[in-house]
Structures are given as C-alpha cells and as structure tokens.
Amino acid sequence: MVTSSIKRKVMRAFDRSAAEYSRHARFQEEIARETAAMALRHASCRGRVIDLGCGDGALLAAIMKSAPIGDPMAMDLSAGMCAMAKARLGQKATVIRADAESLPFATSSADMIVSSLALQWVEDMGALFAQIARVLKPSGVLVAATLGPGTFPELRHAARQAQNGVRIQNDGAGGFCSVEKLESALSTAGFTSRIIRAPRERHYPDFGGFLRSLKNVGAMGAPLLAGAGLARRGFLQRMEREYENSFRCDLGLKATYDVVFIEAIYEG
Numbered sequence: 001m002v003t004s005s006i007k008r009k010v011m012r013a014f015d016r017s018a019a020e021y022s023r024h025a026r027f028q029e030e031i032a033r034e035t036a037a038m039a040l041r042h043a044s045c046r047g048r049v050i051d052l053g054c055g056d057g058a059l060l061a062a063i064m065k066s067a068p069i070g071d072p073m074a075m076d077l078s079a080g081m082c083a084m085a086k087a088r089l090g091q092k093a094t095v096i097r098a099d100a101e102s103l104p105f106a107t108s109s110a111d112m113i114v115s116s117l118a119l120q121w122v123e124d125m126g127a128l129f130a131q132i133a134r135v136l137k138p139s140g141v142l143v144a145a146t147l148g149p150g151t152f153p154e155l156r157h158a159a160r161q162a163q164n165g166v167r168i169q170n171d172g173a174g175g176f177c178s179v180e181k182l183e184s185a186l187s188t189a190g191f192t193s194r195i196i197r198a199p200r201e202r203h204y205p206d207f208g209g210f211l212r213s214l215k216n217v218g219a220m221g222a223p224l225l226a227g228a229g230l231a232r233r234g235f236l237q238r239m240e241r242e243y244e245n246s247f248r249c250d251l252g253l254k255a256t257y258d259v260v261f262i263e264a265i266y267e268g
Contacts, residue, residue, distance in 0.1 A: 032117075072092065
C-alpha cells in the first residue's frame with residue numbers, strides 16, 4: 001500500500017507517536033472541533049461520512065456526538081493511529097488502514113468526506129481530490145482543515161539565520177499547498193469550493209518544548225521537518241539561539257500554524 005519514501009516516513013512517524021498522541025494533541029483537538037462544526041452545517045453529515053487521516057478519531061467523534069451518521073467510517077495510513085481511533089470510537093464506526101490517494105470505497109458511495117490536519121501530508125493533491133470526487137455522491141461535501149505554506153515562518157527564519165542566510169533543502173514549509181493551488185486542484189476535480197485561511201499562534205516555554213510538541217504528535221519525523229538540519233547539534237544550537245532572540249514574547253516562544261479550512265461541494 002505505501003510505496004513512496006515520503007509516505008513511509010509519515011507512517012513511521014505517526015506509528016511512533018500513536019500511543020501518546022492524544023495526551024499532547026490539544027491543538028489538533030481544537031482544529032478537529034472547528035472542522036466538525038463546519039461539517040455539521042451541512043445536511044450531508046447525516047449520511048455516510050468518511051474521515052480521511054482520522055488520527056485518534058477526534059473529528060469523527062465530534063461529528064457523531066451531534067449528528068446521527070448513517071455509516072461512519074475512518075481511515076488512516078498509520079496502523080498505530082487506526083488502533084487509537086478504534087479505541088476512541090469503539091463499535092460506533094468502522095476504522096480501516098488505507099491510503100487517501102487510493103481510496104478503497106465504491107464510486108458515489110459517500111455523502112460527506114471530512115479531514116482534519118491530515119491533507120498536508122498528501123503528495124499529490126490533484127490525485128487526492130480526484131479520488132474524493134469519485135467516492136462522493138453528486139452534491140456530496142468535502143470539509144477539511146489542513147496546513148498552508150505559511151506554517152512555522154519562525155522556524156524557517158531561524159533555520160536561514162543558522163545557515164548564514166543560505167536556503168536549506170527544506171526549511172520547514174514542508175511543500176504545503178497554497179490556497180491558489182488547492183482551489184485549482186479542487187476545481188479540476190469538479191468541486192465548487194470556499195477556502196478560509198486562519199493562521200493560529202501557539203506559544204511554548206522553550207525551543208526544546210516546541211520540538212518535543214511536534215515529535216509527540218508525529219510531525220518531527222514527517223516531511224514537515226525532514227531535511228531541516230535538526231539532527232545536527234551545532235546547527236540546532238544556532239537555530240535555538242536565533243529563535244529565542246527573535247520570537248520570545250511574554251507568552252513564550254511563538255510558533256504560527258497556517259490553518260486552512262476547506263468547504264467544497266462536488267458538482268458531479
């Protein structure tokens with residue numbers, strides 16, 4: 001099922017963090033609740049709902065709490081996260097391990113597809129939206145939250161300064177899709193979309209705490225930070241000094257998440 005090196009890195013990272021994920025995923029829970037509130041505005045949430053990249057099941061659980069879903073399903077690339085979702089959702093939903101770019105569902109079989117902070121790990125957004133369009137019924141709804149390329153500008157700044165201004169292979173942006181690219185890919189797949197960009201600031205006691213927070217939710221081993229030089233001790237120390245000097249405020253060290261919310265109707 002998993003063929004590319006990027007997918008293998010994502011899978012291993014989330015497998016490693018799965019057991020402790022729920023204890024540390026407060027930001028992810030917050031975004032899942034907001035995504036659920038968006039989904040609940042659509043009547044489609046009462047039909048067959050599929051959660052892509054379900055993580056520990058927070059999004060689907062929030063929707064199920066308020067809507068009588070006919071056939072709730074959740075899927076994730078990580079076996080570890082699937083196990084956590086099964087523990088959270090119990091017998092109320094079906095949880096399977098699968099790849100979002102090759103959905104194992106029949107054509108026109110879902111009323112709504114949802115996702116919270118998972119689409120940023122997808123390599124081919126066009127292929128993903130084509131798969132979602134295939135699985136959705138005509139007038140079916142996609143509701144999702146993802147991360148945009150404005151995620152962690154503070155980290156990118158610190159990395160550039162630590163590298164004496166020389167751009168490194170991956171400075172933390174992770175290749176995340178811009179709103180323009182998302183809109184284009186959705187339109188090509190047959191969707192009419194509304195996209196809202198909503199940056200969020202979070203604060204951490206120190207640089208080590210920030211990196212640990214990413215590790216605890218699977219992000220440190222995933223492409224977001226791969227190649228950023230964080231394993232090189234001297235480079236990491238220079239980054240920490242720059243980050244502390246440039247982005248400490250009364251609340252702690254600032255980190256910006258470029259959250260992007262998607263509501264899209266498949267015109268089929």
